[in-house]
Amino acid sequence: MMILQTLRRGPLHGYAIAQHIRATSDDLLQIEEGSLYPALQRMLRAGWLTAEWTVSPTNRRVRQYQVTSAGRQQLEREIASFEQMINAIMQVLRPGES
Numbered sequence: 001m002m003i004l005q006t007l008r009r010g011p012l013h014g015y016a017i018a019q020h021i022r023a024t025s026d027d028l029l030q031i032e033e034g035s036l037y038p039a040l041q042r043m044l045r046a047g048w049l050t051a052e053w054t055v056s057p058t059n060r061r062v063r064q065y066q067v068t069s070a071g072r073q074q075l076e077r078e079i080a081s082f083e084q085m086i087n088a089i090m091q092v093l094r095p096g097e098s
Contacts (some may be wrong), residue, residue: 001082002029003039004048004067004075011052013062014040040065048074 006012006020017040018031043049048071056062067075 001075001078002031003036003043004071004078007049007065007067008072008075011064011066013054013056013064015062017065043071046074047071 002021003017006017009020012020014033014036018033018036021029021031040049040051044051044065048068049065050068051063051065054062054064
């Protein structure tokens with residue numbers, strides 16, 4: 001969900017995705033390469049992303065990922081599911097209500 005949301009802003013390479021998530025979460029969420037790249041591959045296979053090799057501003061060859069229409073639809077489903085889960089958790093955690 002966080003990867004798709006990050007890419008909704010525009011195409012990014014893997015390191016930039018991880019840095020954006022880290023920065024926007026005030027360093028609370030850190031995506032390790034060992035989980036990021038397999039997740040990106042799964043999303044490519046699912047058709048949620050496309051990828052293209054480009055050259056970065058630092059003149060390095062990088063693979064940029066971009067969310068597809070199917071990926072945006074998946075993101076909306078994941079957000080709805082996450083919101084349901086948060087609501088259910090809040091119902092359990094509300095003090096004095098049972």
